[in-house]
Amino acid sequence: MSQNGDPVAIAEHVTFAYPANRRPTLSDVSLRVERGAMVAVTGPSGVGKSTLIYLLGLFIRPTEGEIVLLGSPTRRLSDASRSRLRATALGLVFQDPVLHPELSIEENVAEGALYAGCSYREAIDRARRLLDRFGIGDLRRRRPGEVSGGQAQRAVLCRALIREPVLILADEPTGSLDAANGTAVLAGLRAAADRGAGVLIATHSQAVAEACDATVRLA
Amino acid sequence: MADGAGLRPAVLVRLAIRGISARPIRAFAVAASVAVAVAAVVATSGRTEATRRAIIAHLEDPSARLIRVVSQAGPDGFDPRTIERLAALDAVEWIAGFGSAGTLVRNPSLGDSTTGNAGQPVGSRLFWGRLLGGPLIRLGGGRPPGDGEAVVGQRAAVTLGLADRSGLLDDERRGRLAAVGVFAAGGPVADLAAFVLVPGRADEQPTELLVLARRAVEVEAVVRLLPGLLGPGGERAAIHRADELLALRSALAAEAGALDGAVLLLALAASAFIVGSVLFGAIEARRREFGLRRTQGATRSTIGALIVAETTVLSGAGAVIGGPLGAALVVASAGSWPDLLLVLAVGVLVVLSAILGAIPPAIVAAVREPLYVLRSS
Numbered sequence: 328m329s330q331n332g333d334p335v336a337i338a339e340h341v342t343f344a345y346p347a348n349r350r351p352t353l354s355d356v357s358l359r360v361e362r363g364a365m366v367a368v369t370g371p372s373g374v375g376k377s378t379l380i381y382l383l384g385l386f387i388r389p390t391e392g393e394i395v396l397l398g399s400p401t402r403r404l405s406d407a408s409r410s411r412l413r414a415t416a417l418g419l420v421f422q423d424p425v426l427h428p429e430l431s432i433e434e435n436v437a438e439g440a441l442y443a444g445c446s447y448r449e450a451i452d453r454a455r456r457l458l459d460r461f462g463i464g465d466l467r468r469r470r471p472g473e474v475s476g477g478q479a480q481r482a483v484l485c486r487a488l489i490r491e492p493v494l495i496l497a498d499e500p501t502g503s504l505d506a507a508n509g510t511a512v513l514a515g516l517r518a519a520a521d522r523g524a525g526v527l528i529a530t531h532s533q534a535v536a537e538a539c540d541a542t543v544r545l546a
Numbered sequence: 547m548a549d550g551a552g553l554r555p556a557v558l559v560r561l562a563i564r565g566i567s568a569r570p571i572r573a574f575a576v577a578a579s580v581a582v583a584v585a586a587v588v589a590t591s592g593r594t595e596a597t598r599r600a601i602i603a604h605l606e607d608p609s610a611r612l613i614r615v616v617s618q619a620g621p622d623g624f625d626p627r628t629i630e631r632l633a634a635l636d637a638v639e640w641i642a643g644f645g646s647a648g649t650l651v652r653n654p655s656l657g658d659s660t661t662g663n664a665g666q667p668v669g670s671r672l673f674w675g676r677l678l679g680g681p682l683i684r685l686g687g688g689r690p691p692g693d694g695e696a697v698v699g700q701r702a703a704v705t706l707g708l709a710d711r712s713g714l715l716d717d718e719r720r721g722r723l724a725a726v727g728v729f730a731a732g733g734p735v736a737d738l739a740a741f742v743l744v745p746g747r748a749d750e751q752p753t754e755l756l757v758l759a760r761r762a763v764e765v766e767a768v769v770r771l772l773p774g775l776l777g778p779g780g781e782r783a784a785i786h787r788a789d790e791l792l793a794l795r796s797a798l799a800a801e802a803g804a805l806d807g808a809v810l811l812l813a814l815a816a817s818a819f820i821v822g823s824v825l826f827g828a829i830e831a832r833r834r835e836f837g838l839r840r841t842q843g844a845t846r847s848t849i850g851a852l853i854v855a856e857t858t859v860l861s862g863a864g865a866v867i868g869g870p871l872g873a874a875l876v877v878a879s880a881g882s883w884p885d886l887l888l889v890l891a892v893g894v895l896v897v898l899s900a901i902l903g904a905i906p907p908a909i910v911a912a913v914r915e916p917l918y919v920l921r922s923s
Contacts, residue, residue, distance in 0.1 A: 407847070425838055441557050444552055447557050
């Protein structure tokens with residue numbers, strides 16, 4: 328039985344270079360995200376904060392080093408296995424609220440549970456409960472274009488939380504939000520950590536970093 | 547939380563339908579192209595099939611089943627008993643024998659036959675067999691003739707002025723004959739309606755036999771049997787049949803089949819190409835959508851399956867519209883409904899070709915990395 332303090336994600340001496348770049352974006356980076364902890368990754372622009380999120384989200388493979396998720400190395404995992412891990416264990420929050428514009432807010436949130444094998448009905452029910460919890464239940468039938476950026480970002484957070492992930496990766500989650508919405512999003516991430524998820528936040532914000540339990544500074 | 551088994555099939559279909567309704571113009575383009583392809587193939591094949599059926603029906607017509615046997619033995623003809631032997635064959639529906647040379651018959655009541663002023667004459671022919679009971683010659687009034695009697699063709703009756711279908715006639719060969727009935731002749735023996743037919747006697751011989759096979763496919767078998775059943779001189783008889791019609795049937799059937807195949811192949815290729823082109827264009831516009839789905843855990847095969855599912859639903863809808871449309875075109879142009887099995891088969895084939903056309907764009911969409919969405923957000 329896992330409990331708070333157990334590592335959910337470990338980056339071991341990770342180096343990564345984009346094919347178009349000569350110099351690696353990340354070089355020999357190591358970090359550890361434990362259950363129940365919020366970890367901030369800070370550093371100037373271009374230092375590789377987002378790239379670290381992509382690596383831990385299994386979207387790219389490290390040039391050197393290893394990403395260990397839930398105790399298992401991921402370097403040799405197939406694309407399908409990586410997708411399944413994303414569907415069941417990872418939650419993603421981007422700086423800009425990326426949602427399907429043609430779907431309603433509740434359909435967007437429900438999608439977060441569908442690829443893990445959840446039925447449509449169950450996913451919609453969960454989405455409604457989450458939207459109510461984050462104060463935007465009355466917007467569930469609206470399209471993303473019909474709500475504010477802050478409301479859309481809360482919907483993105485709901486989509487990340489609907490599958491009850493063990494690791495939440497957030498890339499500048501409050502970067503484009505006003506103070507009230509930023510606070511609401513951070514509160515949601517904290518609540519997820521309190522329920523046992525590990526949370527990694529890439530941020531420029533000193534306030535966000537201070538709200539976390541630990542900070543890893545990339546230079 | 548769910549067990550991570552992946553997207554459920556029912557959810558896949560639901561997402562596909564949701565994706566279709568979100569992009570009505572693309573949906574219309576795919577469904578319409580499939581509908582047009584199905585309608586075109588059903589209409590073409592249906593019309594061809596109707597024509598083929600008409601040809602086959604025509605070949606079952608007596609003109610295609612009639613065999614004409616002409617003696618080549620000078621004035622001697624066939625043994626009259628040959629007619630009974632041939633009539634006993636299962637493959638023979640009707641048979642009659644005729645004498646070769648006609649004599650002139652006049653109606654003496656219209657003038658003086660001795661002076662040659664007895665109205666317009668008509669030709670007479672001797673006959674053997676159950677002439678008046680077959681499909682080609684029917685008694686239109688009166689009764690079959692006996693010795694010293696005759697039946698008159700409808701046109702001959704007009705010429706001879708036999709208004710009440712009976713009367714006395716003067717035959718150059720038999721002398722005075724009693725006309726006891728009028729017959730109608732149709733199809734390939736329609737010309738007999740201009741003659742007076744007189745029953746042949748035992749000491750006379752038919753020089754021409756008309757044999758009607760029961761079915762067109764039995765013509766060949768009857769023709770093979772004839773020389774052996776005709777008696778002495780039978781091997782020298784000239785046998786005529788509707789070879790041209792039979793050859794025409796084969797040629798038209800082969801041509802129709804080739805046309806069907808060409809139209810079907812063209813429609814299948816066109817629907818696959820059109821659907822593939824529409825989807826390739828749509829996939830460029832949906833890069834962000836597919837990338838986002840991948841970030842949420844959709845596998846490559848899920849993205850591919852989603853596109854194929856959308857195409858299946860759309861092309862299925864197109865086939866449902868195109869099938870009846872094509873059938874209606876067949877009814878309008880050929881006056882008959884096409885075979886339901888043909889409509890179903892064409893619909894299934896065109897849907898399959900559309901799905902085949904969707905596979906390349908589905909692969910392209912599936913292999914795109916979701917990083918695009920992440921880096922552009």
